Amino acid sequence: MKGLIIYRSRYGATRQYAHWLGEELQLPLRQPEEISSEDIANCDFVIIGSSVYVGKLLIRKWLAKQMPILQNKKIFLFIVCGTPPEEQEKLNVILKNNSQLSLLKQATIYFLHGRMLLKGLHWLDRFGLKLGASLVKDPKVKKEMVTDFDDVRKEHIIPLVKEVEAFVCQEKVLA
């Protein structure tokens, strides 16, 4: 079975998860700009990774462009963000904000907790965060928005790895 990992990351959290997945599943990694529609068409399944900025997937423009091909593929999507996995309502808002995801009928979606270290951010991102936080009333949420976190851990990919392995196994049996 032919599979591929395509990801977009700004500061490395999604890249780190993509590399771990590549190692565990023995799959090649690509950036969206390195991939043609033909490359995708030749795959049996695609693992797509993206982080989230101001509610939107970093990879959204590429997703929209490739949607006609992706719609008919088995897709495993991992979304890397600051919203913790237990905050399901907020994660649902991310899904809603990225409405094109509903077109991926054969997609399995995983949320993986990411990393944000203020010191390493581009000034525009730091400015955006501070501006966003200044508009939030809840003091707890306000503080969280401008506080470092790093929860990028290999164990988070285990359920996704298991599901991809099960899919590959099942398809081999059916072939």
Ligand SMILES: Cc1cc2nc3c(=O)[nH]c(=O)nc-3n(C[C@H](O)[C@H](O)[C@H](O)COP(=O)(O)O)c2cc1C
């Ligand atoms: C400017 C900025 C905006 C962000 N907006 C969101 C957001 O709307 N929702 C969220 O859950 N996380 C948000 N995050 C957290 C990132 O998604 C998180 O840091 C992620 O791990 C970044 O991954 P990357 O390094 O692969 O780009 C934001 C981070 C920054 C710096």
